[in-house]
Amino acid sequence: MRKALLAAAALLVAFAPSARAQAPAVPRQGIVCTNGTTFDLTATPGYIETPDGNSVLMWSYALAGGEFQSPGPVLCVNEGDSVTVHLHNDLTEPVSIVFPGQTGVGGSGSSGLLAKEAPAGGDATYTFTASQPGTYVYESGTDPEKQVEMGLYGALIVRPAGHPDYAYDAATRFDPQREYLVLLSDIDPDLHHAVETGAPYHFDQLRNRYFAINGRQFPDTLQDNGVSWLPAQPYGSLIRVKPYNATGNPLPALIRMANVGTVNHPFHPHGNHIKEVAQDGRPLRTPGGGDASSEHFAETIGSGQTQDYLFSWTDQDSWNPGSNPFPASVASPDYRNLTFKDGNTWSSGSAYLGSKGTLPVGTVSQNICGEWYFPWHSHALNEFTNYDAGFGGMATLLRVDPPGGCTAVAGTASILAGTLNSGTATALAAADTAYYKVNSTVSGTRTADWYGGFTGVPRGSTGLAVTYTGRNSIAALPTTLWIWKWSTSTWVQMGAATGVGTSDVTSTRTPPSPQSDYIGTGANAGKVRVRVLTTGTTTNFVTQGNLLKLTYDAP
Amino acid sequence: MKRRDLLKAGALAGGLLIGGRALQGSAEAAANPEARIGLAGTDGHITLPGRGPLYIFGFATVPLAASVGDLVANYKGKAQHVAPILDVKQDNDVYITLTNLGLVGRPDLVDAHTIHWHGFRTPSALFDGVPEASIGVPIERQFTYFFRPHNPGTYMYHCHFEDVEHVQMGMTSIVFVRPAQDGGSALDPLHRTTTYAYNDGDGSTAYDRHFAILLNEIEEREHDADEQIQEFIFTDYDPQYFTLNGRVYPQTILPNNDPSLPYQPVSSLIQANPGDRVLLRLANLGYLQHAMQLPGIPMKVVGEDATPHSFPYVTNTLYIGPGEARDVLFTAPPFNPSAPVTTDARGSYNTYLFKNRDFRRLSNRGSPGLGGMATEVRVYQGSPLPAQTSVGETYA
Numbered sequence: 043m044r045k046a047l048l049a050a051a052a053l054l055v056a057f058a059p060s061a062r063a064q065a066p067a068v069p070r071q072g073i074v075c076t077n078g079t080t081f082d083l084t085a086t087p088g089y090i091e092t093p094d095g096n097s098v099l100m101w102s103y104a105l106a107g108g109e110f111q112s113p114g115p116v117l118c119v120n121e122g123d124s125v126t127v128h129l130h131n132d133l134t135e136p137v138s139i140v141f142p143g144q145t146g147v148g149g150s151g152s153s154g155l156l157a158k159e160a161p162a163g164g165d166a167t168y169t170f171t172a173s174q175p176g177t178y179v180y181e182s183g184t185d186p187e188k189q190v191e192m193g194l195y196g197a198l199i200v201r202p203a204g205h206p207d208y209a210y211d212a213a214t215r216f217d218p219q220r221e222y223l224v225l226l227s228d229i230d231p232d233l234h235h236a237v238e239t240g241a242p243y244h245f246d247q248l249r250n251r252y253f254a255i256n257g258r259q260f261p262d263t264l265q266d267n268g269v270s271w272l273p274a275q276p277y278g279s280l281i282r283v284k285p286y287n288a289t290g291n292p293l294p295a296l297i298r299m300a301n302v303g304t305v306n307h308p309f310h311p312h313g314n315h316i317k318e319v320a321q322d323g324r325p326l327r328t329p330g331g332g333d334a335s336s337e338h339f340a341e342t343i344g345s346g347q348t349q350d351y352l353f354s355w356t357d358q359d360s361w362n363p364g365s366n367p368f369p370a371s372v373a374s375p376d377y378r379n380l381t382f383k384d385g386n387t388w389s390s391g392s393a394y395l396g397s398k399g400t401l402p403v404g405t406v407s408q409n410i411c412g413e414w415y416f417p418w419h420s421h422a423l424n425e426f427t428n429y430d431a432g433f434g435g436m437a438t439l440l441r442v443d444p445p446g447g448c449t450a451v452a453g454t455a456s457i458l459a460g461t462l463n464s465g466t467a468t469a470l471a472a473a474d475t476a477y478y479k480v481n482s483t484v485s486g487t488r489t490a491d492w493y494g495g496f497t498g499v500p501r502g503s504t505g506l507a508v509t510y511t512g513r514n515s516i517a518a519l520p521t522t523l524w525i526w527k528w529s530t531s532t533w534v535q536m537g538a539a540t541g542v543g544t545s546d547v548t549s550t551r552t553p554p555s556p557q558s559d560y561i562g563t564g565a566n567a568g569k570v571r572v573r574v575l576t577t578g579t580t581t582n583f584v585t586q587g588n589l590l591k592l593t594y595d596a597p
Numbered sequence: 598m599k600r601r602d603l604l605k606a607g608a609l610a611g612g613l614l615i616g617g618r619a620l621q622g623s624a625e626a627a628a629n630p631e632a633r634i635g636l637a638g639t640d641g642h643i644t645l646p647g648r649g650p651l652y653i654f655g656f657a658t659v660p661l662a663a664s665v666g667d668l669v670a671n672y673k674g675k676a677q678h679v680a681p682i683l684d685v686k687q688d689n690d691v692y693i694t695l696t697n698l699g700l701v702g703r704p705d706l707v708d709a710h711t712i713h714w715h716g717f718r719t720p721s722a723l724f725d726g727v728p729e730a731s732i733g734v735p736i737e738r739q740f741t742y743f744f745r746p747h748n749p750g751t752y753m754y755h756c757h758f759e760d761v762e763h764v765q766m767g768m769t770s771i772v773f774v775r776p777a778q779d780g781g782s783a784l785d786p787l788h789r790t791t792t793y794a795y796n797d798g799d800g801s802t803a804y805d806r807h808f809a810i811l812l813n814e815i816e817e818r819e820h821d822a823d824e825q826i827q828e829f830i831f832t833d834y835d836p837q838y839f840t841l842n843g844r845v846y847p848q849t850i851l852p853n854n855d856p857s858l859p860y861q862p863v864s865s866l867i868q869a870n871p872g873d874r875v876l877l878r879l880a881n882l883g884y885l886q887h888a889m890q891l892p893g894i895p896m897k898v899v900g901e902d903a904t905p906h907s908f909p910y911v912t913n914t915l916y917i918g919p920g921e922a923r924d925v926l927f928t929a930p931p932f933n934p935s936a937p938v939t940t941d942a943r944g945s946y947n948t949y950l951f952k953n954r955d956f957r958r959l960s961n962r963g964s965p966g967l968g969g970m971a972t973e974v975r976v977y978q979g980s981p982l983p984a985q986t987s988v989g990e991t992y993a
Contacts, residue, residue: 312713312725312727317906334907336907338901339902339922340919379738379740381734383728383733388722389722389730395722416725421921422884422919423761423884429830430831
């Protein structure tokens with residue numbers, strides 16, 4: 043039966059008019075927009091899962107022909123669009139949609155108090171012009187103390203005309219790769235159980251037990267969008283940034299926050315302040331039109347409100363182990379005298395961004411290459427729980443990735459042609475006075491051909507780049523860099539040859555797409571191989587590798 | 598640790614205030630003068646009206662030079678609530694050494710402790726105090742947290758280990774950062790103080806007296822369950838006591854280090870001369886939003902979350918949510934002989950009440966009469982009070 047449903051869904055999508063909303067390829071992290079001007083939604087029941095193993099009946103809006111999802115799809119439109127939302131009702135009581143913050147909402151359907159309603163099994167349609175950019179919610183306007191509690195809500199994003207990288211205006215320009223939705227909700231499972239079993243529904247006995255961001259409770263909030271094991275909760279909320287840099291990374295992330303729950307939530311970002319630039323779809327302005335944005339380390343968002351924040355993470359002191367280290371007395375604590383909670387940590391074990399320290403034996407690390415993790419959570423700490431268990435609920439993590447991405451140095455060196463002169467792979471870790479030296483072949487066209495092996499590169503990494511610094515014992519020899527393509531077991535050349543003489547020359551190369559071909563799987567999981575080929579002379583020579591480094595953006 | 602700091606710590610054995618101010622303006626001050634602070638995490642009991650001693654977790658100020666063994670012998674089971682209020686200066690290097698002394702009342706628990714400097718712009722997750730993304734300090738071990746604060750204002754610190762429990766149990770306090778602008782009176786329009794809330798550039802945040810007050814709640818069922826080795830379901834949270842600096846009215850108006858409250862040494866009594874500009878450093882580490890009023894005296898909000906307000910505003914009701922901070926200035930009004938007058942050793946004064954507007958939170962466990970989240974502002978006749986020498990100073 044399920045297969046048939048899926049087939050039907052596929053047909054529906056295939057034959058949907060092209061003007062209708064289309065869900066684009068889903069990014070692993072960040073906001074998942076359903077773009078369009080016409081949306082077909084179905085009010086439908088389904089179940090969400092909570093990290094403590096519970097399963098809760100929810101009602102939600104799903105894309106017609108799509109799977110049940112909580113919360114409803116993020117509807118993304120442009121300023122000035124004429125928006126049409128069709129609602130089909132698969133629930134057993136009338137439902138509707140209201141669009142707080144939109145004016146002049148028209149529509150058709152059966153009559154209701156606040157909006158036209160779709161009767162059980164029936165339909166309604168809403169139309170409005172998205173006249174003001176901003177972050178909004180949509181929710182049921184019918185019996186809201188039951189239907190909104192049950193989950194009939196979602197986010198509506200109106201982008202400024204012609205400027206999808208602005209929240210509102212030029213002052214709210216953000217990095218489109220770093221746009222995040224933080225939709226806060228709360229759930230009383232007893233009320234949901236009452237609906238499920240047909241028991242009396244007493245909203246005055248509300249006692250929230252679950253607190254969600256984008257429909258998931260921590261730590262499920264950290265999982266990617268659309269993971270298979272949370273089929274009804276497609277939206278993650280891991281926040282990722284790289285340190286602010288005026289030239290390399292000048293634009294902030296945009297955090298679109300909305301509270302569809304019954305109570306106010308005080309949201310606390312660790313790491314750096316967040317800058318509130320708008321509330322309820324209006325930029326914060328003085329009466330004279332000046333900037334009235336404000337910085338916060340905690341800010342309460344009221345029930346039904348939306349707030350937009352710009353966020354950049356900065357280390358004001360630029361601490362680094364080379365030129366500006368932490369005081370020696372604090373930089374390298376003895377971890378044998380400390381504890382990593384439950385033996386499982388996001389800590390890198392280092393005081394420095396982009397470095398990894400040595401964790402005690404038996405401690406499992408979730409850290410990839412020295413990135414930071416900071417919790418962002420409700421500071422009503424009773425909401426920072428899953429029913430009764432702490433470190434759950436209304437929380438996610440901020441992940442600050444190292445500025446250059448992850449860096450790996452060659453851990454092994456192997457010779458394909460020629461012989462070892464001196465040195466080991468450890469000489470390739472830094473551009474210094476230590477070299478890994480390979481004698482060329484000694485007949486015909488002389489060749490020195492070797493490769494460095496990298497390990498621990500996570501599957502799904504992107505932005506691979508190789509940096510090689512080296513020299514030769516004789517003047518200018520053409521040197522090429524290659525990368526091992528695991529799928530075909532062949533070397534792939536990266537770029538043209540570089541002339542390398544008797545002083546160090548640095549080359550940076552990026553392999554052709556798709557980069558996933560170069561990261562080993564199975565028994566070779568996480569392995570990358572980079573080859574250095576020097577040839578083109580009939581004189582014996584020695585190739586001298588100084589640095590062989592791989593940088594990448596971890597998934 | 599410099600000898601001057603040691604002497605200062607010794608002089609404040611009650612643990613009300615510690616920090617780096619001793620170095621301010623001193624000849625020893627280098628580019629980044631140091632403040633070294635010793636804190637211990639342990640358990641204890643506090644006193645609240647209408648019930649027996651309440652079990653808490655908390656911090657205590659401890660000497661840095663002592664061995665862990667000596668600290669356990671002398672301080673285990675002697676936590677205070679609120680924890681010591683920390684007073685540091687912008688750009689100074691702050692070292693906070695935390696020792697976990699273990700729990701007298703729950704020897705079965707092996708909880709670690711941490712210090713999270715709440716609101717600090719954290720350059721390294723190692724010092725953020727989140728045990729899942731950094732380290733925890735196990736029993737009878739030590740760790741030194743390092744901070745170099747660049748942004749003046751009012752912050753908090755608390756344990757982040759199983760924080761829904763450890764925060765409610767009492768491991769909470771205020772840390773504030775004095776601005777680099779402090780030290781000269783040229784900016785003060787009245788040319789009488791050298792202290793400012795922020796680097797305002799124009800003296801608009803100059804103050805004569807300042808008071809750091811932590812708003813909180815106590816859910817006694819949680820504390821009792823902890824003491825009796827039971828589990829409390831935190832989503833049942835529904836507190837019975839509403840505190841300022843770990844005390845409820847009328848405890849709040851007892852002086853600092855009052856002998857009747859040995860483990861609640863921090864007063865919230867605000868004593869001022871007429872015309873004094875008073876800075877309230879307010880922070881909330883409860884789990885509820887509070888609406889604070891000071892009837893009869895307008896409150897000017899000059900900062901929020903350790904950020905100066907571009908547009909300060911005046912209010913009669915100040916909302917402050919969990920985890921949030923506000924910096925509020927008010928000017929003590931003239932002494933009014935026709936208003937109710939009370940007299941103490943310092944002379945006659947008018948009383949104003951700094952209190953929660955939600956009167957359900959002005960009761961101690963529901964008993965009749967004023968209680969809970971309230972304290973008094975006393976404005977004296979004449980100017981009998983000397984200049985303030987430390988935050989929240991009280992005058993018997």
